[in-house]
Amino acid sequence: MGEDFLLIILTFDATIRVSVPLILAALAGLIVERSGVIDIGLEGKMLASAFAAAATAYTTNSAWLGLGAGVVASVLLALLHGFACITHRGNQIVSGVAINILVSGLTVLLGVSWFSLGGQTPPLTGDARFNSLTFPGAEAVRDVPVLGPIYSELLSGHNILVYLAFLTVPMVWWLIYRTRFGLRLRATGENPAAVDTAGISVIRMRYLALILCGILCGIAGSYFSTGHGAGFLREMTAGKGFIALAAMIFGKWRPVPVLFACLLFGFLDAIAIRLQGVEIPIIGEMPVQFIQALPYILTVVLLAGFIGRAIAPKASGIPYVKEH
Amino acid sequence: MKKLLTILNASAVLLAATATVALAADKMPAVVFDMGGKFDKSFNQGVYDGVEKFRKETGMKYREFEVKNPTQREQAVRKMAQRGSDPVLGVGFAQASAIEKGAKAFPDTRFAIIDMVVMQPNVQSIVFKEHEGSFLVGVLAAMASKTGKVGFVGGMDIPLIRRFECGYIHGVKHAMASATVYANMTGTTPSAWNDPTKGAELAKSQFDRGADVIFAAAGGTGIGVYQAAKDNGKYAIGVDSNQNHLHPGTMLTSMLKRVDVAAYNTFKSASDGSWKSGIQVLGLKEGGIDWALDEHNRDLITPAMKAAVDKAKADIIAGKIMVHDYMSDNKCPK
Numbered sequence: 001m002g003e004d005f006l007l008i009i010l011t012f013d014a015t016i017r018v019s020v021p022l023i024l025a026a027l028a029g030l031i032v033e034r035s036g037v038i039d040i041g042l043e044g045k046m047l048a049s050a051f052a053a054a055a056t057a058y059t060t061n062s063a064w065l066g067l068g069a070g071v072v073a074s075v076l077l078a079l080l081h082g083f084a085c086i087t088h089r090g091n092q093i094v095s096g097v098a099i100n101i102l103v104s105g106l107t108v109l110l111g112v113s114w115f116s117l118g119g120q121t122p123p124l125t126g127d128a129r130f131n132s133l134t135f136p137g138a139e140a141v142r143d144v145p146v147l148g149p150i151y152s153e154l155l156s157g158h159n160i161l162v163y164l165a166f167l168t169v170p171m172v173w174w175l176i177y178r179t180r181f182g183l184r185l186r187a188t189g190e191n192p193a194a195v196d197t198a199g200i201s202v203i204r205m206r207y208l209a210l211i212l213c214g215i216l217c218g219i220a221g222s223y224f225s226t227g228h229g230a231g232f233l234r235e236m237t238a239g240k241g242f243i244a245l246a247a248m249i250f251g252k253w254r255p256v257p258v259l260f261a262c263l264l265f266g267f268l269d270a271i272a273i274r275l276q277g278v279e280i281p282i283i284g285e286m287p288v289q290f291i292q293a294l295p296y297i298l299t300v301v302l303l304a305g306f307i308g309r310a311i312a313p314k315a316s317g318i319p320y321v322k323e324h
Numbered sequence: 325m326k327k328l329l330t331i332l333n334a335s336a337v338l339l340a341a342t343a344t345v346a347l348a349a350d351k352m353p354a355v356v357f358d359m360g361g362k363f364d365k366s367f368n369q370g371v372y373d374g375v376e377k378f379r380k381e382t383g384m385k386y387r388e389f390e391v392k393n394p395t396q397r398e399q400a401v402r403k404m405a406q407r408g409s410d411p412v413l414g415v416g417f418a419q420a421s422a423i424e425k426g427a428k429a430f431p432d433t434r435f436a437i438i439d440m441v442v443m444q445p446n447v448q449s450i451v452f453k454e455h456e457g458s459f460l461v462g463v464l465a466a467m468a469s470k471t472g473k474v475g476f477v478g479g480m481d482i483p484l485i486r487r488f489e490c491g492y493i494h495g496v497k498h499a500m501a502s503a504t505v506y507a508n509m510t511g512t513t514p515s516a517w518n519d520p521t522k523g524a525e526l527a528k529s530q531f532d533r534g535a536d537v538i539f540a541a542a543g544g545t546g547i548g549v550y551q552a553a554k555d556n557g558k559y560a561i562g563v564d565s566n567q568n569h570l571h572p573g574t575m576l577t578s579m580l581k582r583v584d585v586a587a588y589n590t591f592k593s594a595s596d597g598s599w600k601s602g603i604q605v606l607g608l609k610e611g612g613i614d615w616a617l618d619e620h621n622r623d624l625i626t627p628a629m630k631a632a633v634d635k636a637k638a639d640i641i642a643g644k645i646m647v648h649d650y651m652s653d654n655k656c657p658k
Contacts, residue, residue, distance in 0.1 A: 010532045014525055118360030120544065123570055229520045230551045233544040238519045273522065274529045276508045289512055
């Protein structure tokens with residue numbers, strides 16, 4: 001029992017670690033889509049900030065400066081996206097895809113020319129990384145049944161970005177549902193003409209949403225290279241930006257359901273990692289391929305059967321034109 | 325169109341020209357480094373060390389080119405051959421098709437490729453017996469483990485990586501028959517080579533199950549595995565090049581593919597006339613495979629471990645231990 005319980009706790013622990021970038025990126029996507037801009041470029045923004053964070057953290061030996069650089073890189077890309085599809089009314093999908101491709105090549109190119117390590121940055125150590133925070137008394141209560149492991153394994157022992165990610169959920173919820181800015185943001189995504197009539201600039205609202213999106217993606221990207229990992233590697237975000245988009249749709253563009261969707265995806269990932277090579281009663285050892293397909297199979301099944309219709313903000317993806 | 329081609333060609337010549345210093349008309353060996361470049365502290369740098377050794381010993385210069393994107397591979401190989409280089413050495417499996425096309429277009433030029441087989445009459449393919457090296461690090465892993473449980477993290481699930489896994493398992497069991505080996509593959513697509521996040525999670529899951537030494541043969545994913553080992557105070561084993569320097573005190577050892585030996589041998593044999601086309605398999609016996617012992621891990625390797633691994637090495641060379649090659653029958657006997 002004790003052994004199994006610990007294993008479950010450790011799986012949840014892995015879930016939390018894997019979910020963090022998903023949560024941040026999905027919330028970033030949620031904010032921009034609520035303002036009426038589709039952002040396929042979450043992946044690219046995270047990758048760029050992962051690189052900027054690792055490169056800066058390595059050079060300055062400070063994870064915080066790395067985080068700052070990551071956020072700046074990501075916000076700049078967000079503004080580029082805005083420039084293409086808000087100011088110039090370009091196709092939002094095309095712009096997002098272009099950012100993904102640009103970053104995928106640019107990070108490796110810069111990495112090769114700066115560090116000569118085949119596109120990687122050197123490994124980060126010490127202060128160049130966000131180290132785990134151990135809660136007071138975590139070691140002392142480890143042996144207390146049930147609550148001990150929950151406190152010392154599940155809650156304690158993560159780096160600060162993990163706690164920040166979970167804190168972002170109520171913050172985004174409050175921003176969207178409880179502030180004037182949030183009301184306007186939602187209105188911009190549903191009926192930009194009405195917002196315009198009320199004398200509020202649609203363009204300004206959408207740019208602000210993109211900057212917020214950039215900040216969140218920047219934190220998510222920095223988590224990859226300076227929090228969970230220690231250094232940048234080409235394509236290290238490994239499609240997490242797209243999973244985040246799926247989670248956002250799963251959660252129907254609402255912060256709390258989005259959080260649970262991200263945790264579900266993270267949990268499936270953690271399960272896939274832990275089930276690999278483990279003998280399961282009756283079935284025996286599961287083939288690697290099946291285990292790895294499991295999250296995607298479940299996504300399709302859940303999306304088709306249980307979630308129901310997901311309705312996007314009405315004006316999402318449509319550039320706003322002031323006069324018809 | 326023709327004009328465009330001429331311009332393209334001219335720029336390629338220019339590119340190649342800037343990469344070389346000497347422009348002697350006589351036959352000069354050439355090497356085409358792959359992405360990452362010659363100072364990547366890994367595969368390419370190994371080749372660089374080998375050809376530099378050749379240059380210092382013989383005084384013969386060589387041409388070189390560093391591929392910066394995948395489309396340059398074929399161009400670079402052809403250009404080297406066109407300029408009369410011989411032999412032309414390609415680094416890494418990714419250059420296989422470039423070398424193959426080059427070899428067909430220049431049948432009188434000798435080509436060589438490291439880490440891949442190209443079946444052409446004028447190509448020397450140099451491959452390694454990774455299973456032998458994996459066996460040795462398996463022995464070390466089993467002896468370093470306090471829990472009797474060790475792990476393996478592979479990159480993409482392909483026969484080559486299964487070969488590492490199988491050799492490693494045999495090595496572990498050879499040193500400790502009762503040991504448990506947890507083996508995981510990162511994925512089934514090429515992204516599995518560059519997913520350090522997943523590498524770290526796989527490593528953590530193995531540590532949680534009790535493993536305390538993990539061997540990663542997973543490219544960039546391995547970086548995550550080593551980091552996880554360091555964060556959790558366990559041991560990890562590097563692969564291909566000497567990765568001991570990454571985390572001294574954590575890296576138990578590294579399984580070495582001596583690409584420097586391979587590169588040196590190719591150039592050397594071509595210059596003294598003993599060059600042969602076909603497949604060259606380098607194992608422990610040929611000095612093409614080894615394990616790393618340097619100032620970064622000397623304190624982790626006890627005399628007993630060193631003695632055991634030296635004995636295993638001698639036994640494999642003498643043929644007393646036959647390490648099963650997964651790729652010979654796509655099976656790993658238990």
